[in-house]
Amino acid sequence: xxxxxxxxxxxxxxxxxxxxxxxxxxxxxxxxxxxxxxxxxxxxxxxxxxxxxxxxxxxxxxxxxxxxxxxxxxxxxxxxxxxxxxxxxxxxxxxxxxxxxxxxxxxxxxxxxxxxxxxxxxxxxxxxxxxxxxxxxxxxxxxxxxxxxxxxxxxxxxxxxxxxxxxxxxxxxxxxxxxxxxxxxxxxxxxxxxxxxxxxxxxxxxxxxxxxxxxxxxx
Numbered sequence: 001x002x003x004x005x006x007x008x009x010x011x012x013x014x015x016x017x018x019x020x021x022x023x024x025x026x027x028x029x030x031x032x033x034x035x036x037x038x039x040x041x042x043x044x045x046x047x048x049x050x051x052x053x054x055x056x057x058x059x060x061x062x063x064x065x066x067x068x069x070x071x072x073x074x075x076x077x078x079x080x081x082x083x084x085x086x087x088x089x090x091x092x093x094x095x096x097x098x099x100x101x102x103x104x105x106x107x108x109x110x111x112x113x114x115x116x117x118x119x120x121x122x123x124x125x126x127x128x129x130x131x132x133x134x135x136x137x138x139x140x141x142x143x144x145x146x147x148x149x150x151x152x153x154x155x156x157x158x159x160x161x162x163x164x165x166x167x168x169x170x171x172x173x174x175x176x177x178x179x180x181x182x183x184x185x186x187x188x189x190x191x192x193x194x195x196x197x198x199x200x201x202x203x204x205x206x207x208x209x210x211x212x213x214x215x216x217x218x219x
Contacts, residue, residue: 005122006050009035010042010068011057011084016107020055020084020114027115039063043071051079053118058085058092069099080121084110088135103127162199165192 007030009017017035024030033049036042040062046054058065065083072081082103083096093104102121105113106129113129120127128136161182168178175193179186197203 004031005029006031006033006052008033008051008054012037012060023111023114039068046077054079054081055084082117082121090135104132105129106131162192162196166196
């Protein structure tokens with residue numbers, strides 16, 4: 001039998017905690033080891049518990065989720081963190097990812113995605129609900145006019161041409177449109193696209209967005 005995934009929940013609404021508990025009980029791999037209704041209580045309990053996955057709201061009393069993430073960094077708590085929030089502001093998403101969160105779920109789809117998210121994060125992956133992925137893509141696209149000189153300041157291992165193509169991909173140009181914009185063949189565009197995926201070690205456009213966040217391409 002697979003090892004149990006030990007989960008801790010943190011949210012200031014007992015009703016939401018109860019709802020998540022009911023969902024998680026349907027999976028025999030999950031063991032909920034505790035929950036808290038505020039940030040101080042969460043940090044106190046984390047001293048005494050072994051936790052694999054923390055599912056945490058951002059807006060909590062006493063200490064909010066951002067403060068908790070910073071405390072985790074200072075004290076070296078070892079667990080993976082999924083943010084569960086009603087906020088979908090991109091700057092906030094970017095901040096929690098930089099602070100070490102592995103996933104971000106919108107509360108309005110928590111019931112249908114929480115199990116999938118926990119399993120993905122437990123296996124070393126990142127997880128974002130669909131609406132959060134859309135928000136990330138929208139922000140990446142809106143920054144598509146950023147100059148190549150600014151992008152170069154991040155010291156990415158990309159050529160000038162690859163940077164041009166990455167920018168156009170982020171603006172949702174098709175392969176044919178990129179070809180016409182840069183006066184190169186469609187085959188050349190496709191070769192560059194594959195090289196970008198390989199160089200940045202991602203699988204798709206969402207992966208490019210995650211890379212851009214990590215390397216401060218999106219301000």
